[in-house]
Amino acid sequence: MKLFACDNCQQTLYFENSRCVNCGESVGYCPEVAHLAVLRQPADAPPGIFEISLPNNETRRYRQCGNARFDACNWLVTTDSAAEYCRSCELSEVIPDLSDPANELAWRHIEAAKRRLVYTLLSLKLPVAPKKQYPETGIAFHFLRGTNEEPAMTGHEDGVITLNIAEADSTFRENMREKMGEGYRTLLGHLRHEIGHYYWDWFIKYTMRLHNFRAMFGDERQDYEDAVKRHYEQGPPADWQTNFISAYASMHPWEDWAETWAHYLHMIDTLETAKSHGLTVRMPASDKRGENIATDALAFRDFESLTAGWNALTLVMNSLNRSMGMKDAYPFVLSPNVLGKLRYIHEMVQENRATRAHENAAA
Numbered sequence: 082m083k084l085f086a087c088d089n090c091q092q093t094l095y096f097e098n099s100r101c102v103n104c105g106e107s108v109g110y111c112p113e114v115a116h117l118a119v120l121r122q123p124a125d126a127p128p129g130i131f132e133i134s135l136p137n138n139e140t141r142r143y144r145q146c147g148n149a150r151f152d153a154c155n156w157l158v159t160t161d162s163a164a165e166y167c168r169s170c171e172l173s174e175v176i177p178d179l180s181d182p183a184n185e186l187a188w189r190h191i192e193a194a195k196r197r198l199v200y201t202l203l204s205l206k207l208p209v210a211p212k213k214q215y216p217e218t219g220i221a222f223h224f225l226r227g228t229n230e231e232p233a234m235t236g237h238e239d240g241v242i243t244l245n246i247a248e249a250d251s252t253f254r255e256n257m258r259e260k261m262g263e264g265y266r267t268l269l270g271h272l273r274h275e276i277g278h279y280y281w282d283w284f285i286k287y288t289m290r291l292h293n294f295r296a297m298f299g300d301e302r303q304d305y306e307d308a309v310k311r312h313y314e315q316g317p318p319a320d321w322q323t324n325f326i327s328a329y330a331s332m333h334p335w336e337d338w339a340e341t342w343a344h345y346l347h348m349i350d351t352l353e354t355a356k357s358h359g360l361t362v363r364m365p366a367s368d369k370r371g372e373n374i375a376t377d378a379l380a381f382r383d384f385e386s387l388t389a390g391w392n393a394l395t396l397v398m399n400s401l402n403r404s405m406g407m408k409d410a411y412p413f414v415l416s417p418n419v420l421g422k423l424r425y426i427h428e429m430v431q432e433n434r435a436t437r438a439h440e441n442a443a444a
Contacts, residue, residue, distance in 0.1 A: 082197060082350055083357040085117035088134060096200070097193060099155040109145060109157040111135065112168045112203060117155075120145075130160060146170050151179070153189050156196065169199040171211050175223035177246055184226060187249035191224055194268040198276060201350050205430055206437040208283060212240050220279060235271060237278035244271060262328065264412030270343055277342030278335065284429055285338075297425050298341075299334035308333040324418045341422045344413070345430075348391050348423075355394055384427050388420060 085094040092103035094117050100107050107120045111133060120131040120143075129144050141159065146167035148154035156167035164171055170192065177184035202209050212219035223243045227233030233245040247253045248268055258266035285294050295301070312332040318324075321331040330340035395411040402410045415423070 082200065082354050083115075088119040096197070097155065099149075099152070108155065109133075109143065110155050111141075111143065111157050112199070113159070115200070115204065118157075131157075133157070148192070151185070151189075153192060154196070168203070168209065169196045171213075172199070172209075172220050172222050173224065174213065174221040174241075175225065177224055177226045181226075184246065187226075187246040188224060190249040191244060191246060191268055194272055195222065197269055197350070198272045198346075201346055202276070204353075205349070206434045207280065207430070218283070220276070235275065237275045240279055240282070242272070242275040242279065244268075244275070264327075270347075273343035273346045274339045277339035280342060281335065281338050284433070290429070293425070294338070295334070297422055298337045301334040303333065305333055305335065322414050323416050326413060326415075326419050326422075337422070341419070342426055345423055345426045348387065352387070352390055352394065355390075360394075360397075384424050387427065388415070388423070391415075 082096050085096065085098075086092065087094055087101040087104060087106065087108065089106045090101060090104040092101050094101060094108060096110070096117070098108055098117065101119070108117050109120050109131070110117050114135050114137075116133075116136055118133040118135070120133070122128075123130065123132045123142070126132070126142065131143050131145075133141050133143050135141060143157035143159055146154040146156045146158055147165040148167075148170050154167060154170055156169055158164055158167050166173075172195070173192070176188055179185045179188060199209060208218075210219045212221035219240055221241045223241060224246050225233035225243060226246050233247070234243065235245050235248065236243055248257075248271060254266050254268075257263075285291055309332060312329075317328040317331040321328050325331045325337060325340070326344050327340050330337040392415075398411050399409040402408065
């Protein structure tokens with residue numbers, strides 16, 4: 082995630098800001114150009130219509146997302162669109178009863194995490210379309226509060242991503258993390274994992290990539306329910322770290338893909354954050370190049386630079402945490418086999434980016 086600056090006073094702004102803390106101007110995020118802009122009301126426009134100055138010196142008119150009335154979203158919608166909600170919020174088909182303050186708080190946290198997810202998906206030029214508009218291929222999110230009679234299970238099916246909103250409670254999430262023996266459990270991590278299942282359907286399921294996927298991740302035709310039962314009764318293989326990014330990934334090839342996909346998005350977003358903060362890290366002495374790794378252009382196209390920068394950055398992250406007496410921020414090991422899987426995803430994403438760029442140029 083990059084940092085932003087106020088158009089009016091140049092104060093640093095964060096992705097979540099709806100107001101500049103320095104000059105007090107209201108701001109909104111334009112997803113089409115990844116720009117956080119000051120909201121200016123034109124004299125000739127009705128209330129609620131704002132004229133935005135874009136980075137390319139173009140001006141465009143927007144209105145706020147419908148969820149701005151809850152002070153729950155800072156994204157904007159172009160006046161050319163008939164949509165009530167922004168590109169992120171329009172994906173939420175089912176939300177909890179917001180008359181319950183606990184539900185509203187959980188929903189706010191989840192939507193904030195989802196906007197970060199959508200930001201990265203759009204930056205990678207991945208398909209992001211609402212299921213209401215594209216029933217066969219679109220994405221929908223269902224955020225549910227479970228009950229004893231009807232528990233809410235986090236998961237994905239046919240483009241619908243369901244999340245138990247109890248995951249927005251840090252105490253619940255930490256208890257589940259310990260119970261499941263996980264090193265990492267966050268709302269954003271859940272969303273990145275579940276969207277990975279959706280992109281498996283999009284990029285792998287009915288394509289020529291399926292053969293290579295099976296060679297890399299295993300045969301997904303093995304019975305999923307049997308795999309789940311075996312995993313929870315017997316646990317992961319003793320040497321799971323040799324082949325998998327997490328113990329959960331060892332359960333079934335679908336979960337291996339989703340865990341690896343989520344990890345790739347972790348890497349991309351965190352490296353962009355480091356770059357935005359001006360962070361440059363030096364590779365350890367064991368790296369013969371001995372060069373500084375600035376996460377220039379996010380190393381989107383060069384997997385070697387991406388992983389070299391990631392190794393250096395996570396070493397810094399963990400060292401800083403240990404200096405504060407805290408557990409490692411990055412409790413993962415990237416074995417050669419895991420790196421091979423990450424490379425597979427990276428190359429697929431880059432192929433898609435190149436195809437989208439060619440199509441846009443042709444148009």
